[in-house]
Amino acid sequence: MKDEVMTNIVSLLESDETFAEIVEKILREAERYLCTSHAAVLQVSTDGKLINTVISYAGEGELPLKINNIPKSKFLIGSDELKCCATGRCSEEEKYALEAFGVRSSVVVPIFINDSCAMYFAVFDVRNELCFDKVRMQFIRDVSRIIQSIAQKKVTNNSLLSSYEVLRDILSSIGSGIMVFDKHGDEIYFENDVARKTDEVRRTIQKCVKERVIRQDNAKKPENDEETETERPIEHYDPESGLWFEIKFSDLTWIDGSAVIVCTAVDITQKKKNQQKIEYQANNDFLTGLYNRMKCELDLRNIIRDAVCSNQKGALMFIDLDDFKHINDGLGHQYGDLLLQQIAAGLQGIPGLRGHCYRMGGDEFVVIVKPEQFIGISKIIKNVVALFNRPWYLRGTEYFCTMSMGVATFPDNSDDVHEIVKMADMAMYDAKRSGKNRYNFYDGSKNHNTVQRLDIENNMRQAVASQIHEFVVFYQPVVDTVTKKCMSCEALVRWDSKALGFMGPGDFIPLAEYLGLITDIGDYVLEEACRQCKIWNDKGYKDFHINVNLSVVQLLQQNVVENVGRILSRTGVNPRNIVLEITESFAINDMERVLKIISGLKALGPRIALDDFGTGYSSLNYIKQLPLNIIKVDKTFIDDIVEDEYAQAFVKLIVDLSKTIGTQIVVEGIEDIEQYNLLKKIGVNYIQGYYFGKPVPANQFEFEYLGKVLNDNK
Template sequence: MIKQTEKQEESSKLVQTEEMDVSFYISGVEILNNVGCGICVCSSQEKVLFANERFSAFLNGEMDGKTVKKLLSQALEGGEEDSSGELYIEEDDRWFDVHRKKIRWMDQSAAELYTVYDITKTKQYQQRIEKQANNDFLTGLYNRMRCEKDLEEQISLIREKGGEGALLYMDLDDFKHINGGLGHQYGDVLLQGISRSLKRISGIQSSCYRMGGDEFIIIVTDTRVSMLNRILGDICGIFEKPWFLKGADYYCTMSMGIVRFPTDGDTVQELIKKADLALFEAKATGKNRYVFYTAEEEGSAFKRLDLEKNMRNAIVNACNEFEVYYQPIVDVSKPDHPCMGAEALIRWNCESLGFISPTEFIPLAEYLGLINPIGDHVLLQSCRRCKHWNDSGHPEYKVNVNLSVVQLLRNDMAERVKNVLQRTGLNPGNLTLEVTESLAINDMTRMKRILGQIKELGVWVALDDFGTGYSSLNHIREMPIDVIKIDRCFIEDLGNDEFSDAFVRIVCELASVIGMKVCVEGMEHERQYEILKKMQIHMIQGFYFDKPMKVEDFEKKYL
């Protein structure tokens, strides 16, 4: 009886122990299912011995031991030792931190314990931070910091392995006209469109950078430099067509400076500096082109710095170094072809550098944003001088003053003209403001508004350089202008070129129909004069009658 009781007690203890083991196991599984990572144990025979729910969810229920080990091993280094690493599953776009440790299973057999953490949110946050640090927010292109880093890497690579690369420094021509005329939001749209087009060019998809504003850099690596000519052609092709902005087509061109490395330099700073010098040369020689860096640009850089320094000093000193010359305009519609006024032309007689050509300093003044004070100075001096002519027995004399595109973008331009007329007392009808055709056609709506405000003052408006832009003859009817100035390039070949003859004749006939006057500039020879006499020309200026001259010489001869 006692033995039977002892056996029952032992049996009861065994059951209790087994129940406790099961309960402990269940509790352990529940704990492991609720930890913040995936846990998996695989045998040496590639069999999954245990996996918690989180691990199963990570792998979408895939529990084949061979597949699991093969997948996790992609993130691990080494075969036998404990290791860790990161795993990216592309189809799910998820990142995992994987750790492996050698252990003994419950039966003392060799096994591997894997702990897996989902770090997708952390990686995505890191990528966002990295993108913010390396990418331009507006265009999505890489930024200046990333450009300098990548360029340094390319220089080092070529230094070690040989080869050649190229750096292209691009700047949009007159981009401020788009921003000022249409608004910054449309300027942003244009920048985004150009950026997308650049990224579609084969060979530079991942090496385009926005340096800020409307400046871009493109790195052509050593493996792509053989494609340079084709790449340049593709880039130029982007700007051959208009951009559709605010319901209309607008043309935007670019200028570019190009350096080769290591031929032209082997440091980031040196290459960017020399590319910028070549870019400025492209701007100064007419824009809408690219220029390769040469050693000559190095010398011109110092000259440019001298020009800039002296120009700023001259402006600070009330523009006293800038002189206004006057080229007479004759009225050939009247007997004896009397002088009817003059065009005011800016000249710079620099105290330290001497006489500077307008073709040299005006592009620099526009590039530096200094043309406004210079233009204001010319307008004021010209109106004062014309008032003097009118008061000295020539009330019919007019003065023509060129307005730069930068001046015309100022919202208060009409008000500025009005103030000058009030200060000088000049009759508004004796002032003619000349605007370039290319700007007027490129932003017709804005120009019609600004020029309309100017004409309301009683001031005349002339369309300068007609025939050299993207225009059609129909545009002259849309604009509030009084005078069409035919560019000298059509006058040079009069009598020798049928197209030039026909163009001048058609413009004269059309102007007569719509009530406008025609002024021809650049006439130098008797042959040209004889041909123009037969057309409906009102005004002519050119060396045939007289060259631009100082005010003293003009007044001595024509007053």
């Protein structure tokens, strides 16, 4: 029976009868198959608030249902799907609504015309609680779609305009504007309420129809001289209202037989905004507003292609922040996010870079230098370096965060997107490994080996996970400039990898910091140095002390003071014989926090040394505030000190300062007797460097240096 009924209903699609006549027949056929008491097509009022019966059918012996001016909010309808209700299987609110209509169950399906819900197809039963199976539910959906197709056809066909009066109301209740023009677009035959009452809709339709007529008049006629009845919708922006509309045209025959243009305008402003939002989210980094990795690869592909075609060059700069993790871990992610936003704004502010800066993720940025800017790449690089050599202001406080950068050029190095990014990344890592705060150009002749880097990373992770026994501590003597006696030493880590062999700190420390493994390694070095110091103290060298460098990552751990205290207690060393070295870069950031940490460490007993002094941005005011025992002058001031009067003056200034504030001076990097004699003359207390000895294992250090007066030929 279902097939017979559906065949009869489908056959009505080609009927020339009025909409009301066709739908009444459909309702009769549907009721015959479903065996319900009532079926109806309901209309939404013009203001979208009320539901009224348009066409209804009642089974034999049944009275018509009165569904007129029922508030839409209280009617049993869903948003865009079939809604099924029965008194025994629904909420109290739905049950109340059913009883108000005098029915025990209902099934309601929305009917859309021009993407707007204009009507509903509904079946009711006053006797029974409907419990339809999937087949009957699908039948109801199919019938609603057929009614929808007929209604849509009538809307776009002028026969609807001369049919049942209520269908005129349907056209006016539709959310889109509809206007009918003569074939020249001059005379208006019909316009619905939306077009008549909304200036921007009426203005848009008239403008688009005029443009279409002009376009068709100027276009060359097809050979068969036949025009296409329908065409693809166009999108139109109305600048006066700021709204977007989707415009559809149809060429039809009007009631009097004349050719007309039917134009429909649907407001798609929200759709466009959603599209723009989705596109923005897909291409932009939510934190900084810069383009993201996906957009970078897309833009880079197009820029490289154009550069190859025009025989020009461009470059890609890969930037990674130095020690960004310190700010994130030590100050909190809100400070880290603020810094990333400032860096993004700073990069965008460099001439020639706006719109070509990307955040690849984390603390990594990429800048594309297009061919038209490539001639000035030296200036661009200089501006980027200058950007990171100044302090960043985070909520009223100065912080320093430098960067390491790698530069690869296209198409010289490669014309492949992924290869160029990888080459710039490798050049950046070389810059980081060379000491950070610098940049490198990719150089293929250096035979960069990514596989080797991955081997180092994997083996380092395994070494740290397996109790860090592969890492060994060497000791370098610190010598009294007057007596030449070895009074102390500095503990320095080396990696004796079973898989990769012996490596110095320059080969793995930058990567350990990059991977976040330096804390475990640093804690291990501190504990080993404390144990060794106690052994030598117990052998009679009671005043001998060992300097241990604490990485910035260690210092920024929330429990750094407690952790150091546990190591001192566990090893039993005299805390006074341990000197904790902190780097100048740590000391100049967030003075309040730094003072709290240093004071906490000093309260445990160790002495505090400021390492690498002179390489950063410290002022004498910083030195005055910090509770220091020792200042270690970086070797960069010593390399040319014999000839460099500025370096001599700088060291002399620090010596004088140390006497004023009561600290000792250690100068690193002494390699020859001229340097030694000059520093001794200036008044430096202690020196450290290859002139007296390189870092060696503990047993060798004990034999050659421990408590001994060293000769000049050491």
